[in-house]
Amino acid sequence: MKNDSMRQIADALLEAQSIDILTHIMMDGDAIGSAVALCLALRKAGKRADVIIEDDIAEYLEFLDYGCTKSVDEAEGGADVCVILDCSVRSRFRERERIFDSAAKKICVDHHETKEPIADLHYIDPSSAATGELVYLLLKEMGAEIDKDIASCLFAAIATDTGNFMYSNTSKRSHEIVSELYDTGFDAYSVSMQLYENEPYRKIALHGKVVAGAEMIEGGRIVMAKVSRKMLEESGADFEDTEGIVSILRSIKGVEAAALVKEKKPEEIKVSLRSKEYVDVAKVGSQFDGGGHKRAAGCTIRTDLDTAYEQIKEALRKEICRG
Amino acid sequence: MKNDSMRQIADALLEAQSIDILTHIMMDGDAIGSAVALCLALRKAGKRADVIIEDDIAEYLEFLDYGCTKSVDEAEGGADVCVILDCSVRSRFRERERIFDSAAKKICVDHHETKEPIADLHYIDPSSAATGELVYLLLKEMGAEIDKDIASCLFAAIATDTGNFMYSNTSKRSHEIVSELYDTGFDAYSVSMQLYENEPYRKIALHGKVVAGAEMIEGGRIVMAKVSRKMLEESGADFEDTEGIVSILRSIKGVEAAALVKEKKPEEIKVSLRSKEYVDVAKVGSQFDGGGHKRAAGCTIRTDLDTAYEQIKEALRKEICRG
Numbered sequence: 001m002k003n004d005s006m007r008q009i010a011d012a013l014l015e016a017q018s019i020d021i022l023t024h025i026m027m028d029g030d031a032i033g034s035a036v037a038l039c040l041a042l043r044k045a046g047k048r049a050d051v052i053i054e055d056d057i058a059e060y061l062e063f064l065d066y067g068c069t070k071s072v073d074e075a076e077g078g079a080d081v082c083v084i085l086d087c088s089v090r091s092r093f094r095e096r097e098r099i100f101d102s103a104a105k106k107i108c109v110d111h112h113e114t115k116e117p118i119a120d121l122h123y124i125d126p127s128s129a130a131t132g133e134l135v136y137l138l139l140k141e142m143g144a145e146i147d148k149d150i151a152s153c154l155f156a157a158i159a160t161d162t163g164n165f166m167y168s169n170t171s172k173r174s175h176e177i178v179s180e181l182y183d184t185g186f187d188a189y190s191v192s193m194q195l196y197e198n199e200p201y202r203k204i205a206l207h208g209k210v211v212a213g214a215e216m217i218e219g220g221r222i223v224m225a226k227v228s229r230k231m232l233e234e235s236g237a238d239f240e241d242t243e244g245i246v247s248i249l250r251s252i253k254g255v256e257a258a259a260l261v262k263e264k265k266p267e268e269i270k271v272s273l274r275s276k277e278y279v280d281v282a283k284v285g286s287q288f289d290g291g292g293h294k295r296a297a298g299c300t301i302r303t304d305l306d307t308a309y310e311q312i313k314e315a316l317r318k319e320i321c322r323g
Numbered sequence: 324m325k326n327d328s329m330r331q332i333a334d335a336l337l338e339a340q341s342i343d344i345l346t347h348i349m350m351d352g353d354a355i356g357s358a359v360a361l362c363l364a365l366r367k368a369g370k371r372a373d374v375i376i377e378d379d380i381a382e383y384l385e386f387l388d389y390g391c392t393k394s395v396d397e398a399e400g401g402a403d404v405c406v407i408l409d410c411s412v413r414s415r416f417r418e419r420e421r422i423f424d425s426a427a428k429k430i431c432v433d434h435h436e437t438k439e440p441i442a443d444l445h446y447i448d449p450s451s452a453a454t455g456e457l458v459y460l461l462l463k464e465m466g467a468e469i470d471k472d473i474a475s476c477l478f479a480a481i482a483t484d485t486g487n488f489m490y491s492n493t494s495k496r497s498h499e500i501v502s503e504l505y506d507t508g509f510d511a512y513s514v515s516m517q518l519y520e521n522e523p524y525r526k527i528a529l530h531g532k533v534v535a536g537a538e539m540i541e542g543g544r545i546v547m548a549k550v551s552r553k554m555l556e557e558s559g560a561d562f563e564d565t566e567g568i569v570s571i572l573r574s575i576k577g578v579e580a581a582a583l584v585k586e587k588k589p590e591e592i593k594v595s596l597r598s599k600e601y602v603d604v605a606k607v608g609s610q611f612d613g614g615g616h617k618r619a620a621g622c623t624i625r626t627d628l629d630t631a632y633e634q635i636k637e638a639l640r641k642e643i644c645r646g
């Protein structure tokens with residue numbers, strides 16, 4: 001798929017008067033950070049811009065809202081431009097398709113591998129660590145002034161998607177962009193504290209419990225753990241509190257691939273997959289109609305927790321033997 | 324205390340033929356990363372350079388050795404220059420004082436607050452996130468070529484001392500330096516994996532257990548936990564496996580200050596202190612002859628575990644009421 005230029009995308013936005021911004025469901029830091037950064041910049045330029053959402057913002061990301069998000073029920077659609085960020089598949093903005101389809105022009109900016117074009121203009125760069133980096137480049141191209149709030153959003157986007165500059169997607173450019181964000185005087189420490197140092201005690205306790213029950217497989221190259229509804233209830237924890245557990249599992253010495261299998265509802269099992277060096281977990285996720293990156297992916301399996309767990313174990317075993 | 328210029332320090336090193344490099348006991352990533360980076364650069368310049376150590380390197384930092392460290396028992400001393408990095412108090416290199424004192428010229432480069440000069444030339448910059456940043460500036464001043472190995476050491480130094488670019492000491496310069504390190508083609512991901520994703524399972528399990536037993540004090544503004552010899556034995560864990568627990572404690576929502584009180588030996592209690600925004604834990608540490616930074620400090624108390632725990636609790640309570 002051929003990219004359009006950032007210039008074309010900047011021009012389309014500069015010409016528009018009304019812009020709806022979408023991103024994928026279950027927003028992570030890169031999704032909401034990128035979307036709100038673009039929204040703030042467009043509003044500063046005097047345009048009507050909103051980030052239209054169809055599900056709740058995770059509690060730890062709520063501080064990135066900056067008054068920009070609007071429920072899909074309140075949104076009218078029919079904007080001059082609809083921009084979809086950090087997402088290029090319709091299944092991840094299903095309830096907002098009418099907003100997207102009713103826009104006069106559609107733009108897609110993403111860093112996930114993409115095969116099918118869904119918009120009029122595309123900028124897809126899988127080499128980019130975060131969509132936040134691409135939004136930064138777009139804002140520069142638009143000549144937008146980056147203020148503290150926008151910098152906070154972009155920093156959150158880049159920091160979360162690079163695992164705090166640890167993952168292999170991190171590049172020279174990631175650090176260059178962040179060093180330029182510092183010129184705004186934004187408070188990176190405060191953003192980090194809100195992102196990472198704001199964990200309810202119930203969550204930390206749940207993490208300890210789940211990790212202690214982890215299973216080491218294939219001589220310790222795979223680690224897996226499961227979270228049942230019962231475990232959540234016993235810890236007084238929410239489903240969202242499972243976030244981060246899979247990273248702890250992956251950090252175990254000798255582990256190449258980690259999976260956390262979570263019972264969201266009966267027969268709705270969410271799986272988080274991570275790897276260190278050679279297992280392509282996006283491949284494993286895609287076997288169950290999920291997706292993601294080589295080192296971080298996910299899927300949903302519609303069966304019971306134990307069956308899903310065994311299916312993922314089998315798929316990971318096959319993948320690790322191939323790797 | 325007045326600093327000498329980086330130029331004077333660079334000249335002293337360029338003129339020397341033999342250089343001994345020291346850093347503090349219980350090396351962290353910044354200590355060993357800074358010391359080995361400087362050692363590698365000096366060796367590339369054809370000089371005799373060694374990093375002299377008096378205690379073991381923590382397992383997770385061993386990959387940063389690069390053949391540079393030498394036990395104090397094997398060291399002769401009497402070098403043209405002895406450089407002490409990331410440390411400016413004699414109590415933290417007690418067994419190597421003869422190496423330091425026998426050098427013709429003594430240099431101290433550090434980012435900790437310092438009152439008493441201990442060397443002939445000093446460069447003390449408490450605004451620097453890591454001594455690794457100062458070593459980078461020194462290498463530039465020396466005209467040294469920074470290769471992949473040196474870049475790996477400096478990245479480890481900066482990444483660990485900034486908590487992966489999260490702590491408030493992180494600056495525009497931290498990111499600028501790291502972006503320049505990327506020019507060497509060093510593998511930041513591999514360094515990060517070795518630093519953080521190489522945890523023995525026993526350590527992860529110990530962390531879960533200790534955190535689950537934490538005590539919330541002063542309405543949750545203080546969190547404390549203790550680790551006894553018995554807990555370590557039950558988990559099959561080493562004392563070093565306690566590293567990182569205090570950061571987990573600090574990450575709890577509403578917590579301002581966190582303390583982990585660890586029984587290293589009977590009557591030798593090590594305390595790690597962290598804070599988020601306003602409590603100066605260096606002040607608390609210094610009440611027990613320890614030290615560190617405002618947001619990260621430590622001390623050793625020579626009493627039993629429970630008494631030390633209560634003493635720290637009292638000191639933190641007083642400090643949080645003042646804050």
